Amino acid sequence: MRRFLVCVAMVLAMGALLLSACSRKDTGIQFWHAMGGPLGDTLDVMIAQYNSTHPGTEIQSIGNANYEALSQKIMGAVAAGQPPVLAQVYEAWTAELIENESIESLTDFINGPNGLSQEELADFLPGMLENNTWDGVLYSVPFNKSVRALYWNKDLFATAGLTRAPRTWAEYTDYARRLTKDQDGDGLVDQWGTAGEISAWMFENMLVQNGGSILTPDGTATAFDRPEGVQALEFMVKLLTEYGKVTGGYEYQNDFQAGKVGMIEGSTVSLSFMQGKYTFDMATAPLPVGKQAGCLVAGTNVVIFADAPTQHKEAAWEFIRWFTSPEVTARWAAATGYAPVRKSAMELPIMKARFGEVEGWGDVFAQFGFAGYEPRSPEWYAGRKALQEVGVESALRKQKTPAEALAAAAAAVNAELRAE
Amino acid sequence: MGATATIRGASFYRAQRAGSRVALYAGLWIGVIVMVVPFFWMVATSLKSPIEILEFPPTWIPTGQFAKTASGAWEEVYVASRDRDAGTVAVRSAAGGPARVLPASDVRSSVRLRFSNYAAAWRQAPFARYYLNTVFIVLCTLAGQLVTSALAAYAFARMRFPGRDVIFLLFLSMMMVPEPVYIVPSYIILAKLGWINTYQAMIVPWLAYIFNIFMLRQHFKTIPDDLYDAAIIDGCSRFAFLWRVVLPLSKAVLAAVVIFTVVSTWNSFLWPLVMTNTPDVRPLQVGLARFAQEQGTNHELMMAAAVFSIAPLVVAYFFAQKQIIQSLATSGIKG
Numbered sequence: 001m002r003r004f005l006v007c008v009a010m011v012l013a014m015g016a017l018l019l020s021a022c023s024r025k026d027t028g029i030q031f032w033h034a035m036g037g038p039l040g041d042t043l044d045v046m047i048a049q050y051n052s053t054h055p056g057t058e059i060q061s062i063g064n065a066n067y068e069a070l071s072q073k074i075m076g077a078v079a080a081g082q083p084p085v086l087a088q089v090y091e092a093w094t095a096e097l098i099e100n101e102s103i104e105s106l107t108d109f110i111n112g113p114n115g116l117s118q119e120e121l122a123d124f125l126p127g128m129l130e131n132n133t134w135d136g137v138l139y140s141v142p143f144n145k146s147v148r149a150l151y152w153n154k155d156l157f158a159t160a161g162l163t164r165a166p167r168t169w170a171e172y173t174d175y176a177r178r179l180t181k182d183q184d185g186d187g188l189v190d191q192w193g194t195a196g197e198i199s200a201w202m203f204e205n206m207l208v209q210n211g212g213s214i215l216t217p218d219g220t221a222t223a224f225d226r227p228e229g230v231q232a233l234e235f236m237v238k239l240l241t242e243y244g245k246v247t248g249g250y251e252y253q254n255d256f257q258a259g260k261v262g263m264i265e266g267s268t269v270s271l272s273f274m275q276g277k278y279t280f281d282m283a284t285a286p287l288p289v290g291k292q293a294g295c296l297v298a299g300t301n302v303v304i305f306a307d308a309p310t311q312h313k314e315a316a317w318e319f320i321r322w323f324t325s326p327e328v329t330a331r332w333a334a335a336t337g338y339a340p341v342r343k344s345a346m347e348l349p350i351m352k353a354r355f356g357e358v359e360g361w362g363d364v365f366a367q368f369g370f371a372g373y374e375p376r377s378p379e380w381y382a383g384r385k386a387l388q389e390v391g392v393e394s395a396l397r398k399q400k401t402p403a404e405a406l407a408a409a410a411a412a413v414n415a416e417l418r419a420e
Numbered sequence: 421m422g423a424t425a426t427i428r429g430a431s432f433y434r435a436q437r438a439g440s441r442v443a444l445y446a447g448l449w450i451g452v453i454v455m456v457v458p459f460f461w462m463v464a465t466s467l468k469s470p471i472e473i474l475e476f477p478p479t480w481i482p483t484g485q486f487a488k489t490a491s492g493a494w495e496e497v498y499v500a501s502r503d504r505d506a507g508t509v510a511v512r513s514a515a516g517g518p519a520r521v522l523p524a525s526d527v528r529s530s531v532r533l534r535f536s537n538y539a540a541a542w543r544q545a546p547f548a549r550y551y552l553n554t555v556f557i558v559l560c561t562l563a564g565q566l567v568t569s570a571l572a573a574y575a576f577a578r579m580r581f582p583g584r585d586v587i588f589l590l591f592l593s594m595m596m597v598p599e600p601v602y603i604v605p606s607y608i609i610l611a612k613l614g615w616i617n618t619y620q621a622m623i624v625p626w627l628a629y630i631f632n633i634f635m636l637r638q639h640f641k642t643i644p645d646d647l648y649d650a651a652i653i654d655g656c657s658r659f660a661f662l663w664r665v666v667l668p669l670s671k672a673v674l675a676a677v678v679i680f681t682v683v684s685t686w687n688s689f690l691w692p693l694v695m696t697n698t699p700d701v702r703p704l705q706v707g708l709a710r711f712a713q714e715q716g717t718n719h720e721l722m723m724a725a726a727v728f729s730i731a732p733l734v735v736a737y738f739f740a741q742k743q744i745i746q747s748l749a750t751s752g753i754k755g
Contacts, residue, residue, distance in 0.1 A: 030697065037713025041544075062697045065709035072600070073694045076607025082616070155501065250716045258474040259501075273716040277470040279498040279512055281519075 028060035029312050029319070030084035031302075034070045035063060035144070038272055042335045050322060057315045059086075067300075078102045083305040085316045090300050091131065091376030094140050097303065104304040106138045109317040116321070123326070123342045131373045132301050140301035141320050144269075145339040147295045147371050148205055149364040150288065151256065151270070152263040154281040156191065165263070165285030165360065169209070169235060172288040176243035179262030194244035195252035195261045198396055200388035201298060202265060206232040208372060209290030215375050220417060224387065225410035232290070233402035237395050246396050267298070268337040268364060283359035286367050297371045299338065339368050383413035466723035467533040471498055473719050484532025487511050487522055499527070534720070541724040545707045546699050551732075554703040557622050557692075558685045564627035565681050566674070572628065573636030574662045578648065588637075591630050603694055610695060621695040622703070626685065632677045639673040640666055675744055686733060704729045 035043045040063050047061045062084070064070040071093060077083045083102065097103045110116050121129065124142075132140040152165050160179050166172040176193025183190050196202060204214060204224075212228030215221065223229070240246050247255065256264045257278040265287065274282075287295055302323075304316045322328055326345040333340035334354040340346060346365065355362035374380065391409030394400040400408065460480075465473060467482040486494040497511040500519045509527045510519040541547075575581075576588050606625060607616075615621040643666055651661045667674065689705040696702045708729060711722035737744075 032697075035713070036710055037716075037718060039713050040710065060697075063710070065693055065706070065712070069690060069693050072604050073607065076604045076694070077611060077616075079604070080608040080611030082611045253716060254474045255476075257471075258476055260476065270716070273713065277474070279471060279500045279519075 028058035029086065029308075029315055030060045030062055031086040031088075031316075031319075032062050032064055032070060032073065032084045033088040034065060034067050035088075036065055039144075039269070039336050042332070046323075046328070046332065050319060054318070054322075057318070059315075059319050078305075081307060083307050085308040085312045086302055086304060086319070088143055088300045089140065089303050090381065091140075091374075092378040092381035094132075094301065094303060095134065095376065095378055098134055098139055102306055103139055104306045104313060106141070106304070106317070109314075110138065114314075114318060114321065123344050124324075125339065125341055125343055125368050127297070127371065127373055128339075128341055131297075131376070140303045141324055142339070142341045143300055143302045143323075144336070145297050145299040145341070145368075146268045146337065147297055147339070147364075147367045148201070148265050148287055149268050149271070149367075150263055150265055150285045151274070152283055152285060153256070153259060153261070154283050156259065156262045156280070160262070165283065166288045167285075168288055169290045173235075173239055173243060176239060176262065180243045190260070192244050192255070192261045194239060194263050194265075195247055195255055196240050196244065196265060197247060197249065197252055198388065198393045200384055200392055201296070203233055203236055203387070203392050204374065205287060205295050206236050206290065208294035208296060209287070209292060210235070211291045215380070215417075219375055219377065219380075222383075222410040222413050222417075224391075225406040229406055230403045233392070233395050233406060235290075236392075237398075237402055240396060241398070268339075271337045271358065271361075272335065284364050285360045286363050293367075293370065295367045295371045297339070297368070297373055333365075339365070379417050379419070380413075383416045386412035386416065462723050462726055465719055466537055466727050467535065468537075468720055469532075469534060470718070470720055481531055482533050483529050485511065485527060485529050488526040494528075496532070497527070537720045537724040538728065541711070541721040542728070544721065544725075545710050547704070547707060547725070547728070549699055550702060550704045550707040553619075553701055554686060554705075555732075557619060557703055558682055560619075560623045561626050561685045562678065562681050564623070565629050565632055566677065568628040569632035569636050569677060570662065570667065570674075572633045573640050574666065576633065576637045577640035579658075591633065595630050595634075599690055603690065606691075607694060616695060617697045617701055619701055622688075622692050622701075625691075626688075629681065632681065635677060635680075636670065636673055639670050643669055679744070683733070686730075 031047070033040075033043065044061050047059050051058050064073055067090070070088065071090075074083070074087055074089070074093065078097070078100065089097065094103070110121070128142045128145070129138060132138055132142060150165055156179060157163065157165075157175075160175075160181075162175055162178065166175045179191065179193035180189055181191040182188060207214065207224055207229050210228045210232040212226060212232060213223045216223050244261070245252070245255075252261065252264055253266060253270060253274065255261045257274055259278070259280050271284070286293070302320060304313050304320070308316070323332070324341050326340070326342045326348060327350075329340040329342055330345035330348045330350045332338060333345065334350045340351060345351060351365075355365070374384070387409045390412050391405045394408070395402045395405035399405075464480060464482055468479070469482075469484070472479060472482065472484075485497050485499050487497040489495045495513065497513050500510040500512050502509050502524075507524045508521050509524050510521050511527060512519050576584065610616055610621045610625070613620075615624075647665060648661060651665055656664070687705060688703070689709070692703050693706045693709065696706070699707070708722065708725050711718045711725060
C-alpha cells in the first residue's frame with residue numbers, strides 16, 4: 001500500500017513538472033501540413049530561415065504525418081472555430097472550405113500594397129493559378145505540385161542493348177519486353193521491364209496521352225469509360241502485367257532501386273527519396289508519348305483561414321509571397337522534386353544545377369509547361385477512389401476486362417456525381 | 421510375466437511422455453519463432469544501410485561489402501553487379517562516383533552493424549521529450565483507468581439499479597465505433613475546452629475504457645455471492661468488499677488490464693497526432709511518423725527509432741515478468 005502511494009506521489013510530482021512546461025500559449029502563425037521525412041526537414045529549414053530574416057513573425061511548422069489526419073484535424077478545427085492561420089489543402093477541401101466561408105479570398109492581398117504585379121502573376125506556371133481560382137477568385141496558392149517521371153536504370157538498359165529511355169507508347173512496351181529476363185535460367189522471370197502500383201494517377205496520365213479526358217467538359221458525367229480510356233487501360237494492363245509486375249505500396253520503387261526492374265514511373269518527388277539508395281547509373285525522362293504528350297499535376301495548395309486575426313493573415317500572406325518567389329520556390333523544387341511554381345525559377349542557377357546533376361531532369365520538369373489538372377470537385381475526390389478500386393484495380397488483377405472495369409467504375413463515379 | 425508387463429508399461433508411458441514433450445517443445449519453438457522473428461527483423465533492419473534493406477534475397481545479419489584498395493586496405497563499397505562467368509564484380513564506393521570492376525577475390529563481405537542509424541534517428545527529433553511525454557501520459561491514463569474500470573465493473577457486476585443492463589449494452593455498442601468516426605467530434609469538444617495541444621487532451625478522454633470495464637465485470641461476476649453475503653453480514657461496506665475481497669481476487673485480470681492499457685496507450689497514434697501540434701507534448705508514436713514521407717519510408721531510421729521506442733516496454737516486461745506470471749497463475753478461487 002505504501003509503495004502504491006509512493007508511486008502515485010511520483011506520478012503527480014512528474015506531472016506537475018511537465019504540465020508547468022506545457023502551459024505556455026501558442027503565439028506563432030500556425031502552418032498545418034503533412035510533410036514528413038526529408039521533405040518535412042526541408043520545409044522546416046526553410047521556415048526557420050524565413051523566421052530568422054523576418055523578425056516579429058513566427059511561422060510555426062506543424063507536421064501532421066499524413067493527409068488523412070490533416071483533413072480530419074482541419075475539419076474539426078474549422079467546426080470548433082479554431083482553425084490555424086495557414087494549411088496545406090487539396091482542391092476538393094478548398095471547395096468545401098469556400099462553401100463554409102472558412103477561408104480568405106486572396107484578391108485583396110494580391111491587389112494590396114504588398115501584392116503581386118501583373119508580370120509576377122504571369123510568371124506562374126500555366127494552369128497553376130487557374131487551378132486555385134473559384135468563380136474568378138483566387139483562394140489558394142500552389143504549394144507541393146508534382147508530375148510523373150520515368151526513372152530508368154542505364155546499366156540494365158545497356159545490357160539489353162538500349163541507349164535511351166522510351167519516347168512513345170510503342171517503345172515503352174517494346175523496351176519493357178526486352179528488359180524482362182530470366183537471368184539465372186531457372187524458368188522464372190527475375191528481371192522485369194517495369195513495375196508499378198495500382199494507381200488511378202498512372203491511368204489518368206495514360207488516358208490524357210491517349211486523347212481522353214476524365215469527365216465530360218461540364219463535369220457532370222464520366223468520360224474515362226469511353227474508347228480512349230478503355231485503350232489506355234488496356235495499354236496499362238499489358239505493360240504492367242506482361243512485362244512488369246504490380247506491387248503494393250512502394251515495393252515497385254524498392255525493386256527498381258534494388259536493380260530488379262528496368263524502369264518505373266513515379267512522382268518527381270520520388271527522386272528526393274531514392275537519391276543515394278541505388279548502386280546503378282540512373283537517369284530520368286519525361287513520360288512516353290501516346291497520341292499526344294500529356295501529364296496531370298498532383299499535390300496540394302495553401303490557404304489562409306478567415307477566422308485568424310488580421311495581422312496574422314497579413315503575415316501569412318507575406319510568407320506565401322516569399323515562398324512562391326522565384327528564388328525560394330526554386331530552392332524548394334531543387335531539394336524536393338516538387339514544381340517550382342514560377343516560370344522564371346526554371347532558369348535560375350539552382351535549378352540549372354539540379355538539371356545538370358540528374359540526367360533528363362530538365363525534360364521531366366518541362367512537363368510542367370503543358371501539364372493538365374484533375375477535376376477538383378469534392379464529388380470527384382470520392383469518385384477517384386472508385387476509379388482506382390473498382391476500375392484500375394480489378395483490371396490489373398484481371399478480375400475484369402478493362403472495358404468492364406471502367407464501365408463499373410463509371411457507374412460508381414456517376415452515382416457520386418449525381419449525388420451532388 | 422507380470423513384472424515384464426509392468427516394465428514394458430513403464431517404458432511405454434515414458435516413451436509416450438517423451439513424445440508429448442517433443443510435440444510440446446516443437447509447439448513452443450514455433451511460438452518462439454513467430455514472436456521473435458519480427459523482432460529480430462526490426463533490429464536487423466535498424467542496423468543496415470538503406471541499400472542493403474532493398475536487397476533480395478534479404479540478408480539476415482547486416483552485411484557490408486568491402487573492396488581492396490591500391491594500398492591494400494579494405495574500403496567499404498556497394499556492389500553494382502556481379503559477372504559470375506568472368507569472375508569479376510563491379511563496385512561503387514560509398515561516396516558515389518563511377519563503378520570500377522575488380523576480380524571477385526578483391527571483394528569480400530563481412531558483418532557490418534550500423535549503430536550510427538540510432539544516433540541519426542535520435543537526432544532527427546526530440547526523442548527524450550517524446551519519452552517523457554509518453555511515460556507521463558501512460559501512467560496517468562493507467563491510474564485513471566484502473567480506478568474507473570474497477571468501480572464501473574463492480575457496479576455492473578454486483579449492484580442492482582434500474583437500467584443497468586441497458587446502460588451496459590450501450591457501453592458495449594460504443595466499442596464497435598471506429599476511431600475515425602468520433603475523432604472529429606472529439607476534436608471539436610477538446611477545442612472548445614481549450615485543450616488542444618495539452619496533456620489533458622491525451623489523458624482525460626481515455627480515463628475510462630469500455631473494454632477494461634467489460635473484462636473486469638466478466639471476472640467480478642464469477643466471484644461467488646456467498647463471499648459477498650458473508651462480508652456484508654460481518655459489517656463490511658460495499659467499497660471495502662471491492663477493495664479487500666474483489667480486487668485481491670482479481671489480480672490476474674488486473675494484470676491483463678495493466679498490460680493492455682499500457683501497450684495501447686503507448687502505441688496510440690492517430691489521437692495524439694490530431695489533438696496536438698508541438699513536440700513538447702507529442703508522444704513517441706507521433707515522433708516515429710517523422711520517418712515516413714509521401715513517396716517512401718526511411719526504413720533503417722524508422723526501425724532504429726522503433727527499437728528505442730519499445731525498448732522501455734521490453735525492459736519493463738523483463739523486470740515484471742515474475743509478477744505477471746505469478747499473478748496469472750494464482751488468480752484465486754473461481755465461482
